[in-house]
Structure formats: structure tokens, C-alpha cells
Amino acid sequence: MSQIRAKNEAIIIRAASRVFAEYGYAATKTATIAELAGLPKPNIYYYFGSKAKLYRAVLESITEPLLAASEPFLAHQDPVQALTAYIKAKLAISQDYPFASKVFASEIMHGAPHLPADIIERLQGQTRTLTQRLNDWMAQQLMLEVDANHLLFAIWASTQTYADFNWQIRMALDKKELDEQDFEQAAQLITQLVLGGCQVQSLPNANCEIK
């Protein structure tokens, strides 16, 4: 792949993410994407072939970060550390990929009609891994016995909402844009709800690293 192709594809994906996020797939005009990208419309078709293929490319661009967000969950043995890091990672996605997140959310909301089957499977596999981990901790008495699935739904919803329903949140906070501090407050609150609500305990033999 040529340099110029790679560069233009990146520009188009970026522009497309913003426009698809703002208007939704059907209401998005390829002309709008082209305009925002600073390119003539046929270039979009030259690089991506069709609106639908471009849309899939946008969906795929968010897949890796999304799957990577669960790494902290597996990296930490300690449930307090793992859950704290997971919530932070999930919020970071809302903060760092606000447009792609919304596109993804909109896709899920309408039953994922365009989401490739392999992505669905990878996400499902991740869900199973996470619930299993939570259930292990419960069996070890490191947290209260709750339904692991519903706990995950609550974490997903309350972290994604900062991207998906950004408008509503900005209205309530009376702010033009959410800043770093808002996300930190969100992280603190959600972490408090999860750790406090489920009485999550640190590992007895936790290695308390001094930073």
C-alpha cells in the first residue's frame, strides 16, 4: 500500500467517524464526509468502494481499542486493582474515541446489522472471560455474590454513556465540552459504586507497590 493511500484512507476514516457519529449511518451523506475530509466525493469511492464498506471500516477501527480495554481486567490479580483499571480504561475509550464509540453504540442499538460476525464473536468471548473472572472472585469471597452479567452491563453503560449521551451530560453539567476533570470524577464515582456496592476486597497477599 502506497504512502498516499494510507494517508488518505486515514483522513477519510477520521472524517467518516465524525459524520457517522453525528448523523447516524442512513442520514450521513458521502458528500458531507468528502467535504469534511477536504477531498472530492469520488475519492471516497475510489478508496472504499461504497458507503457501506467505509462504514464497516469505521466500525473495525474501534474494535481493537475496545477489545484492549479488558486487558487490565486480566492483567491484575487483585479485584480492586482490576476493576478500578477496567473502569478507567472503559472511560478512556469514551474520552479518546468519542466518535467511533458512538458509531459502535448506534450499531449495537439497532441490532448490529453491519457488524461482522467475527467481531461479534470476539466480543462475546471477552464477555465470557470477564464474567468468569468475576465469578471466581465471588467464589473466593473477594466480593459479594452478584450477577456478574448485570454488573458488567452497569459498568459498560455508565462508562459508555460519557461518549454516547455526551450531549445530555453536557446539558446537565452546563458545559461546552467535557474535560479531564469530568472524566476523573466519573471514574471515581463509578469505581466507588462498583467497589462499595459489591464490597470488593483486595487480595490478602496483595503486593502493595510503593510508587
Add this chain to the structure above:
Amino acid sequence: MSQIRAKNEAIIIRAASRVFAEYGYAATKTATIAELAGLPKPNIYYYFGSKAKLYRAVLESITEPLLAASEPFLAHQDPVQALTAYIKAKLAISQDYPFASKVFASEIMHGAPHLPADIIERLQGQTRTLTQRLNDWMAQQLMLEVDANHLLFAIWASTQTYADFNWQIRMALDKKELDEQDFEQAAQLITQLVLGGCQVQSLPNANCEIK
């Protein structure tokens, strides 16, 4: 308004809610709504004038239930009872109005371009009332000092997710449809997170009704 008009309008609103929820505004064809309603397409235009007006009618159909959900919050003096009832009421909306909820969510997600200004104002007023109530409880030491806005965002997100991201939840639970029990488990978990996470206390002079 004639009997027949009222009846047909209700049928059309019902069908439109389902179709708008499934496909989103732009991707929805009036022909699909007509088909689901069992009426010829021009009837839609006869009763509602345009696709946009029909869409607004669907949005307005969910407004009253949505505003009514905060009544428990104000009806109960006791924070434990109030929050428990509020979470239950919010989940009931996801359960009882799954389609209209999704339409509303989709609208908010895209910056509420079609939502009438008076509805926005009423929702904002409600938000202010709720945060004030929470802040009062905190001042009275009935719960930990947390950011009231962020707590509301978490409650909204984790209850609405059962309508908005119903597909994702059904996938994770491996179920065709969510049943009464799923919503009860959700209510229990979310209530536990909120009450436990914020250490919400009952009023000292709580009137403990024996049921």
C-alpha cells in the same frame, strides 16, 4: 377528534415506534410503518402530514412516562426508599416502552435535533430537582458526598441500557427475550450499587411500614 381517527393514530404511533426504534429515523421508510400498521401509506400522511411530524409524535408519546419516572424520587422522604423506587421506575420504562425508549435514546445520542425545546426544558428542570434532592441528603449526612450529576448519569445509563442495548444484553445472557426476572435482577444490582456505593442511610425516624 373522531373515534376512528384516535384509533388509527394510536395504531400508527405504535407501529412507527417499533420501526423507528429498529432502523433509526433516516433509515425508516414510511412504507414499512404503513405495512406494519396494516394501512396504506397515504393514510400515514393523512393523519400525520409528514414523516418528521410522525417522528415527533412518537417522541412526545414517551415524554410523559419519562417525566413521571421521577415522581417516586419526590414522593418518598427517605433516600433509601426514594432511590430504590426511582431505579425501579426507570427500569420499568425500559421494560414497558422499549421501542419509544430507543427512539428517544437515539435522538439524544445525535444531539436531539428533533426534540422540541419545551421537552428539553422540562427534562432539564427535572435534572435540577433531582440533583438538589441528592445534595440535600448529602448535607444531612444521609449518604456519602458524591457528585450528584455523575450519580444520576450512572443511574440513567445503567437502567436505560436494558432498552437501548437490549440486543447486547440478550447476546450476553443468551436469551431471546428479557423477562420479568431479568429486570428484577437488574433492579436489585443497580440498587445495591447505588445504596452500597454511596452508603445511603434510611431516615432515623423512618416509618417502617409492616407489609
Add this chain to the structure above:
DNA sequence: GTCTATACGCAGATAGAC
């Protein structure tokens, strides 16, 4: 109040020059 048949505009896609 109901419905068949049709007009019209918009946006996805492309032909073909450069």
C-alpha cells in the same frame, strides 16, 4: 375518510477526462 398511481428530488455511485 380511504387508497391507487404517480411526480419529484435527493443522494449513492460511476464514466471518462486529466
Add this chain to the structure above:
DNA sequence: GTCTATCTGCGTATAGAC
């Protein structure tokens, strides 16, 4: 690899018969 000019189909909306 780039872009102007154009084609075409689909979906909103309506005219007009019943």
C-alpha cells in the same frame, strides 16, 4: 491517482378517483 459531470434508483409526498 484525481476529479468534473452525470446517471439512476429509491423513498417522500401528493393528486385525484372512490
